[in-house]
Amino acid sequence: MKFPSIFRTARPMRFDIKPRHYDPVKEEIEQRTSRIKRQLEADGLISSDEEISEAFKSQKSSSIRGAFTQGSPIKNKPSDLFSSAGMLRLIILLFLVGSITGYLYWGANVLYILLYVGIGIAAVLFFLRLKGRGNE
Missing domain, CATH: 1.10.1220 (Arc Repressor Mutant)
Structure with a gap:
């Protein structure tokens, strides 16, 4: 928490360069893939991006709550006493x-x-x- 102050502190200047690079080969590949994708969508061989996003939205999304704690090393303690790193350090x-x-x-x-x-x-x-x- 920052306390109010009458003095203004200097903030460091940020150096942010966004390089502009033109790659004609990459642009040609992107144009070709988008053209082929539109053609396949018109033929009905693949579904469009809107249809795919609607299908994902219609499915019930899972909750992210607790997703990071499922794979935590605290819950997955080794069952063998000698396989834990702390016990090995203590023995050494x-x-x-x-x-x-x-x-x-x-x-x-x-x-x-x-x-x-x-x-x-x-x-x-x-x-x-x-x-x-x-x-x-």
């Missing part, structure tokens, strides 16, 4: 923080332990996912 963050603090407190042996635990968890998840695909 916890792994990095755990490895850094473990290295600072207990030394390099913690990195090997975390590596083996991570490989074990990845193998279990892989086999569970593989088993789930086999049942389908």
Whole structure:
């Protein structure tokens, strides 16, 4: 909301060029297509634009309310816990923080332990996912 003021603030000048370009080939194609279209409409092979627009107007139009929220990522949350991006980031963050603090407190042996635990968890998840695909 703008507050009233006695001073006039300068607005930036807009630079807007509308180029004029004459393309004879494009104009010839447009003329030819419109001529062929009129000829086909006169022969009755295609319907005119007015008839098509009237047919669309006569049909019941759908409501646009809520059309954008149907495809929103909020409603289409992934069902698998590990397929969401936020959970994956949290797991990576916890792994990095755990490895850094473990290295600072207990030394390099913690990195090997975390590596083996991570490989074990990845193998279990892989086999569970593989088993789930086999049942389908």
